[in-house]
Amino acid sequence: MRPLDGVTILDLSRVLACPFASMILAELGATVIKVEQPGDGDETRSFEPKVQGEGGSESAYYMAFNRSKQSVTVNLRSPEGQDVIRQLASTADVVLENFPVGTLKRYGLDYDRLRAFNDSLIYVSCTGFGMTGPYAPRKGYDTVFQAMGGIMSLTGEKGGGPVKPGLPVADLTSGLWVAIGILSSLVGRGTHGQGCHIDFSMMDGQVGLLSLAAARFFALGEVPARMGTEHPGRVPSAAFRCRDDKWVQVTGSDQHWKPLCDLLGLTEWADDPELGRNRARVDRRLEVMAGLQEAIGKIDRDAFCRLCDDAKVPAGPILSVDEVLTNEHVLAREMVASFAHPTIGTFNAVPVPFKFTGYDNPSLARPPLLGEHTEQILMQQLGMSREAVQALRDKNAI
Template identity: 35%
Template structure:
């Protein structure tokens, strides 16, 4: 098994989630990711919960397999060092507010002068153009502006964000995909390029059929709770002891469900003959299913519906998830020995290849852990110079 990006050098100016998630994917596939952080402070996420022995679990997860170097990018010597590092880098990734890298003299226009075929990716809330380009954003802002919150939650309750920071993660994944496309293009043409990824744009891109409901039929989608906007029954139901979800996206699946329920007469009910009709009359169908669900245990329902090949699942807690045998056998929970903390468990690399190895090889770096390694082994600075940089708070 090989690491396809073992010779790829990424200079990482990212922080918090979207950018670090993007570069984590490359690091898991073997890329040499050098994370540039602020001296003394570091990535903001180093100060995010949860903590153990003074270290952030948030940071540990998103920055495994990377190296950390602290640099004051506003200092003359700090900028000189980073320009040298850019010369030997294949990719630059940053997720500062638009304009920040330009103020530092490290925007694509300047970087391209010293590394003409660089691939330079910027991730931001609203992109590098448009009336909102300068607007600061975190995940909840992107979810709100990207339409996600308007369709999440129950119709009689206030809008809510997705539990996880889906706009951040989605932007990071799209950025990684874009960088891969740019790498392929560079292999073919020899040319690098600039990549502009916006959290709002990528959130809109995963709104499924909600935008089309409006553009096709003028319908402004509303919050549906756990219901699907285009299929029924597709919902969460309370059982005798917990909850389950089911998804019957076809007539065949619906027939299987009602046979398990011993409600075969529903097959001949004209209100439920097709998916469109079931969605239209779901308020009449839901009580029938809910009543049946409430009589039996979660385990019984899952056993019966699994046997009938009806998509069904319990709603797992994080504690149940971490211990689940499906994730265990697929190496989706991995143990990492974090210096100063000890053995910790985190999600593994989520893609399985036949010829490529995506894995967690090293823990997240301590702040500036690799300063001397980079300065001495790559820039060939002597000990005296390194100590001078520390004293002047350049590193």
């Protein structure tokens, strides 16, 4: 038994943010029916990189965000296809979509229309800039939302230009926001007995992450500058280059300052009561950072990390992706798993990171082939005959 067993999500979304959300919920037990365009499917099925197997190739991008779902192909531009969606929505708990504002209303598949068939429906609209406001008609991508939401202005080295984080942060965090919205709405419906429409803007999602930067602006009128790996209000909290040219992140509070200085042989600093307070270290940031870098630069990364562990100083190696995915702790926590795929064989994946007591842990199943479950779902869930399904195929509705 998993937490979301019995929940059905009709997923009309594609690409990354919303598919990420629905994949998380699928592996927590929800039945996710992914609706794809006949012929091509979700456009990410064609995205690089491709994984080659004995039966052909598959997109690693698609597989990363569409595990554990069922795939049906429906032509949303077809009146008959639109009717199929309305029937499926009448049996679903959640409808998830990320079409441009107004698109599904033209197809008769907006919240007001589908609510008429299912008054307890939870309907999530994930758009770039929301359903209202001056930017509502605009389109955007992950990097646009990073740019306009502030995170890119905060990321980069001192005195340098803005830098894009190494992952699609706006897409991934939007997926998490969407999952939170769906889960909270399911709880609300269980308590109050009513469905709802969620208007989620990816731009809003990025503004919602500003948190500490916004607090500093509200409190001090400060526009945070780019600081690389350093923290604006804490020293030390930064990456340091070690003797072997590998990097380590050290982040400590006042209670860690003396142990850090002791293990580095910085005796004068260890015994300096002024530097024992963070405020003084922030005021003397350039001096302190230079001294720490000189001392840490004389020790290999892994040896330095062991010293920090022994002294209970918070520090960690800056690991590359290959180091992370082969790390002993990551493997012990079962954060690398695999699935068997009919086209490419066995393929590794990063699972949903929850460990439950009282429920089964999240499952991990392969992504669906395009349209693999169309006939099954239409016949079993909607009660269609095989002849009726074929008639829809003949009309290019599915």
